Amino acid sequence: MDKLWTDFVNSDYHDWRGGDRSEDRLGKASWQQDFLERWHLNASVPASPKDELSMRNFRNELLALGARVSSGASLTDVEKQWLNDVMEAGHVRRTLNTIDQELKLQLVAVEAHWHQVMAEVAADFALTLVEGEGGRIRICDNLDCRWMFYDDTRSRTQKYCDDKMCGNLMKVRRFRAKRKFQN
Numbered sequence: 001m002d003k004l005w006t007d008f009v010n011s012d013y014h015d016w017r018g019g020d021r022s023e024d025r026l027g028k029a030s031w032q033q034d035f036l037e038r039w040h041l042n043a044s045v046p047a048s049p050k051d052e053l054s055m056r057n058f059r060n061e062l063l064a065l066g067a068r069v070s071s072g073a074s075l076t077d078v079e080k081q082w083l084n085d086v087m088e089a090g091h092v093r094r095t096l097n098t099i100d101q102e103l104k105l106q107l108v109a110v111e112a113h114w115h116q117v118m119a120e121v122a123a124d125f126a127l128t129l130v131e132g133e134g135g136r137i138r139i140c141d142n143l144d145c146r147w148m149f150y151d152d153t154r155s156r157t158q159k160y161c162d163d164k165m166c167g168n169l170m171k172v173r174r175f176r177a178k179r180k181f182q183n
Contacts (some may be wrong), residue, residue, distance in 0.1 A: 090119020
């Protein structure tokens with residue numbers, strides 16, 4: 001299951017098949033636009049060089065924090081404060097709307113900028129932790145992939161970001177290595 005924060009941190013693409021190809025999609029206007037549309041967020045596209053640098057720094061910090069949490073570590077007070085500082089940059093107002101004939105209370109961004117987007121990403125990550133789901137944060141076991149994902153399986157045993165891609169690739173690699181060893 002994709003989450004806002006996993007989609008954002010995985011913008012640093014590495015060829016999961018083991019090739020040399022990698023790209024930082026964060027700086028691509030097409031990725032920025034797709035990301036904003038997919039998550040119903042607003043900011044100027046393309047992002048300014050200053051905003052891109054802020055987003056890269058934020059992504060790197062969030063990746064490191066996610067890796068710590070995935071290894072079973074608890075958030076430190078410094079990490080909590082960092083998340084709070086990022087979320088504070090995104091100002092929202094509450095509005096009552098009717099959606100699908102039901103009343104809904106929504107948080108609506110006051111301004112449309114990339115710091116607001118990062119605040120939403122940080123809030124989504126924090127919500128994962130608040131809901132007690134930090135133990136479901138994983139890093140793909142395919143060392144070529146390095147994607148972070150949310151394990152939504154009942155057994156909490158998912159090893160790969162995608163069983164059809166990384167999972168099958170790793171199964172084939174294990175089979176071939178075993179065969180080579182036997183010969």
